[in-house]
Amino acid sequence: AQSVTQLDSQVPVFEEAPVELRCNYSSSVSVYLFWYVQYPNQGLQLLLKYLSGSTLVKGINGFEAEFNKSQTSFHLRKPSVHISDTAEYFCAVNRGGFKTIFGAGTRLFVKA
């Protein structure tokens, strides 16, 4: 069965520090990978997605993620975070069908 594991439930970090949010997935077939962000009291919005091609994907707000097929990972990174990046981040996987599987989420707390 397909699954998505976000390895950290909470990540506290100081403003202007780098951050990495980790995501691993299990699938024996090719997948499409997504990162969504949920700001407080809002719905989710897309940060970036990997469909094919270059394994380094750049998204909005300075975020990027790298697809690693051998390690079945899709970690999200940002070189310097801002207070406004405080949110919950969800990794998601689709195998080309009608179902997208979401991870449990990682809460990013950016401290001044």
Next chain:
Amino acid sequence: EAQVTQNPRYLITVTGKKLTVTCSQNMNHEYMSWYRQDPGLGLRQIYYSMNVEVTDKGDVPEGYKVSRKEKRNFPLILESPSPNQTSLYFCATSGGPSTDTQYFGPGTRLTVL
């Protein structure tokens, strides 16, 4: 402006009292989906619809019904709500089911007493 709207945004109800959460989109998307979000579990798909009159179960369909009579609307129906359906519910739409970006509504927080 592209929008996904959900109503109501907040609802407190009692066990067994039928309720409907509405979802409407103005993007002419064919694919729509309902999720529930619970702490530590992320989002789990309840039902999805590929087009008008075409729906199918997601991963947690028990206790829920949906209908898709018009392209823009995809209501979620709880015929007899129970406390374990207390959750945050999101409607999402996309042009396609697998590679397209999903656009989420603002959420409906449901409490069943």
